[in-house]
């Protein structure tokens with residue numbers, strides 16, 4: 856039986872494992888590597904803060920992900936195809952590592968945020 860997402864260490868493992876896979880993905884990898892040319896040293900801690908705030912309620916994240924992705928969608932195609940790929944990697948990462956109510960909550964929240972982002976991108 857796997858454990859649930861319980862602390863900051865679990866969030867770091869989730870985010871690191873997700874990005875190890877996302878960066879290599881043929882559909883969305885290039886967005887990180889070639890379009891945004893992500894600075895991982897600053898991006899990963901932001902993502903730890905984002906998911907800890909979402910799932911563990913520590914309020915450490917301050918930022919505007921919607922605006923970031925609207926800007927990104929002006930540089931590259933961010934359609935349902937890319938979002939479904941992102942979600943598929945995210946959910947399979949969770950399922951590889953964790954199980955329990957927080958693990959389920961993470962997947963539901965990602966689904967809802969992705970749907971909202973896609974909607975905002977379409978109406979931007």
Ligand code: HEM
Nearest residue numbers: 883886887891893905918919920923937938941965968969
């Ligand atoms: C097609 C799907 C997606 C792609 C290709 C994508 C890609 C990116 C990229 C390139 C960045 C900017 C990194 C930088 O700072 O240089 C970013 C930031 C971020 N993404 Fe995504 N993303 C996607 C979907 C999502 C979803 C569904 C979520 C949430 C569930 C999410 C959460 C975030 C957050 C929190 C940030 C940090 C924003 C900040 O700087 O405060 N992304 N994403």
